[in-house]
Amino acid sequence: MSALDAVAAADLSLLRxxxxxxxxxxxxxxxTGLSHAGEHAAAWIGIGAAGFALDRRRRREWAVATTAVVAAHGASVVLKRIARRHRPLDHHVQVRVGTPSRWSMPxxxxxxxxxAAIAFAPLLPVPTWPLVPAMMASRLVLGVHYPTDVTAGALLGAATTVAVRGMAERWA
Incomplete structure (x- = not known):
């Protein structure tokens, strides 16, 4: 068994x-509720738009944060088409929600x-970090991603947010 086969087997085993x-x-x-809220980053973009509209004093920060969310989502869509990893397909895995594409990574x-959790953290009065493990777990519960898919997604979201913040600081 190759190293890739071993990772794939462990991934499927953890999902099961x-x-x-x-x-x-x-x-x-x-x-399922988390899945609907996170579809196309809609809830997070909505929160960012509301913050931008309502919090005039920190409008620039809301714009940067929302840009990070949009950029991260866009990057994930592009990388899915490059990676072309199929969603879980195993008779032991129950798929409990529809998906807009057959690609799963990231x-x-x-x-x-x-x-959103990283970008909005300094702008919101509540902790945002619990959203991340909750969303990651929800994708496994619903049977539409492998553990490595959600891990790659979380890493990509964090890296994109850091990059967008860095660019915004240089342009300020």
């Missing part, structure tokens, strides 16, 4: 374990959610 371990009432419904939901 997560799906088999979901036993608390409402878990699938919560995961998870766009994990990418945009991580970008």
């Amino acid at each position: 374990t997560v799906q088999n371990g979901v036993r608390f009432p409402g878990a699938v419904e919560v995961a 998870s766009s939901h994990a990418t945009s959610t991580t970008a």
